[in-house]
Every structure is written in C-alpha cells, then in structure tokens.
Amino acid sequence: MNIFAVMKSTFDTEEKISVQNGKISEDSAEFIINPYDEYAIEEALLLREKHGGEVTVVTIGGEEAEKELRTALAMGADKAVLINEEELEEEGDEYSTTAILSAYFKEKSPDIILAGNVTVDGGSGQVGPRLGEELGIAVVTTITKLTIEGNRAVIERDAEGDVETIETTLPLLVTCQQGLNEPRYPSLPGIMKAKKKPLEKLELDDLDIDEEDVEAKTKVIDRFLPPVKGKGKILEGEISQQVKELTSLLVTEAKVI
Numbered sequence: 355m356n357i358f359a360v361m362k363s364t365f366d367t368e369e370k371i372s373v374q375n376g377k378i379s380e381d382s383a384e385f386i387i388n389p390y391d392e393y394a395i396e397e398a399l400l401l402r403e404k405h406g407g408e409v410t411v412v413t414i415g416g417e418e419a420e421k422e423l424r425t426a427l428a429m430g431a432d433k434a435v436l437i438n439e440e441e442l443e444e445e446g447d448e449y450s451t452t453a454i455l456s457a458y459f460k461e462k463s464p465d466i467i468l469a470g471n472v473t474v475d476g477g478s479g480q481v482g483p484r485l486g487e488e489l490g491i492a493v494v495t496t497i498t499k500l501t502i503e504g505n506r507a508v509i510e511r512d513a514e515g516d517v518e519t520i521e522t523t524l525p526l527l528v529t530c531q532q533g534l535n536e537p538r539y540p541s542l543p544g545i546m547k548a549k550k551k552p553l554e555k556l557e558l559d560d561l562d563i564d565e566e567d568v569e570a571k572t573k574v575i576d577r578f579l580p581p582v583k584g585k586g587k588i589l590e591g592e593i594s595q596q597v598k599e600l601t602s603l604l605v606t607e608a609k610v611i
C-alpha cells in the first residue's frame with residue numbers, strides 16, 4: 355500500500371505559551387508532532403504491518419520541523435518529506451497548506467492519506483477535508499477504527515460521542531481522532547535507524563508552485579490570551595445569611611438579576 359501521513363510540527367500546549375504582538379512567541383515554545391498526527395502516523399504503521407507497502411510522512415514547515423520528521427522516522431515511517439515554506443514572504447493559511455499539499459500529492463497515487471483531526475495550535479480542522487476534496491477522493495473525519503480489505507474500507511467515526519460506521523473505497527483520506535490507537539514511542543534502535551532513513555527536502559519550485567498560487571485567503575488580525583480571572587469570593591456564616599448576601603451580590607455586583 356502507498357500510505358501517507360500528513361503531519362504538522364506544533365508547539366507543545368503543555369508548556370508555557372506566551373503571546374507577543376498577536377503572535378505566539380517561538381522563543382519559549384517547545385515543538386512536538388501535533389498529537390492527533392501521532393494517531394495518523396501510528397495507524398499508517400499498523401496498516402503497513404498488516405498490508406505491506408511504504409509509509410511516507412509529509413510536512414510543510416521550516417527547517418526545524420526536521421526534528422519532528424526524524425521522530426516519525428524513529429517511530430517506523432520509511433520516508434519523510436519536508437516542504438520548506440520559509441521562502442514565502444506572507445503568512446499562509448489553510449488554503450495555502452492545502453494548495454501546497456495537493457500539488458505534492460498530484461503525482462503520488464496514494465492509497466490512503468492519514469491526517470490529524472485537528473491541530474492543537476491552529477485548530478481549524480480544515481486541512482484534511484480540503485485536501486481530500488482537492489484530490490477528488492473520499493474523506494472520512496474523526497475516525498476511531500479503520501479496517502481495510504482489498505479496495506474496501508470500513509470505518510468507525512466519532513460523531514459527537516456516538517459511533518457512526520461508514521463503508522467506502524480507496525483511495526481515501528481520513529482524519530484521526532483520539533481512541534484510534536496508542537501511538538508507539540520511538541525505540542532506541544528506531545532512533546538510530548531514523549538517522550539514515552531518507553528525508554527529502556522540497557522547495558515550492560520543485561512542486562511547480564508560484565507564491566501567488568498559495569497566497570492566503572484569510573488573515574489573522576490578532577491573537578490574545580483569555581483575560582485573567584478575578585479572585586472568587588467565599589461567603590461565610592449562617593446559610594440563611596449567605597443566601598441573603600449572595601442575592602444582594604448578584605443584584606449589586608454581578609448585576610445578573
């Protein structure tokens with residue numbers, strides 16, 4: 355099988371994040387594989403173990419995204435591709451990402467492309483479905499189980515807490531949801547092997563893309579952290595007294611009644 359996982363290097367939301375001038379400060383940020391993309395990579399490896407073939411992990415990012423690609427290779431992917439977007443002067447958006455990825459996939463004849471359900475930074479959840487649409491292949495989102503026999507795929511997907519079962523055919527794009535699998539940790543031999551595995555670096559020219567072809571259709575105007583919450587007030591004394599005070603505060607301070 356010709357298996358692809360599309361992966362984004364995102365900052366680690368478990369670490370402290372600081373915002374400066376409407377942008378996440380990259381100085382303090384730790385970068386990791388987007389957690390939903392780990393499910394995509396793991397499922398790609400499981401498919402290869404069952405059906406044979408090759409797993410390629412593709413990312414659009416700067417040079418530093420090589421670290422996350424090496425992690426994916428250490429997990430067991432066969433090949434990695436880094437599409438360098440640094441030469442672009444303007445910021446990209448979901449349109450840009452999809453336009454670049456679809457140019458890459460045009461000549462690739464994938465049997466299946468696995469994406470994350472959503473990224474933990476941008477969080478738009480658009481890239482997977484947009485890419486499938488561009489390539490004219492079936493798309494199933496938020497999958498929690500995947501079975502492929504021949505050309506046929508039976509998929510369970512998370513539909514707002516319920517399970518929906520879908521049958522479709524390859525080629526196929528799926529977006530992966532928590533519960534699909536348990537992503538493996540790279541083993542020490544895996545990390546050693548990853549250093550020698552192929553990592554292809556492409557520029558937009560290699561994909562016959564002009565900058566204006568991938569110009570963003572949207573613009574982020576501002577980013578900010580939620581306002582700091584004020585301290586709560588703990589009422590004390592007799593319950594009847596507390597109720598009176600609470601009612602009075604709801605009228606005079608909170609002004610909700």
Ligand SMILES: Cc1cc2nc3c(=O)[nH]c(=O)nc-3n(C[C@H](O)[C@H](O)[C@H](O)COP(=O)(O)OP(=O)(O)OC[C@H]3O[C@@H](n4cnc5c(N)ncnc54)[C@H](O)[C@@H]3O)c2cc1C
Pocket residue numbers: 360361362363388390391394412413414415439442444445446447448449450451454468469470471472473475476477478479480481482
């Ligand atoms: C040329 C370019 C310049 C950019 N400049 C900036 C910038 O200056 N500031 C900024 O904050 N962002 C920038 N971005 C990031 C861009 O806004 C987001 O990557 C894009 O909009 C995807 O949105 P999302 O993160 O919400 O992904 P979602 O749609 O939530 O992602 C869903 C899934 O799509 C796949 N995917 C998403 N992004 C990528 C990727 N890059 N490579 C491979 N697979 C991917 C993953 O499988 C992911 O789980 C740039 C992107 C490009 C292509």
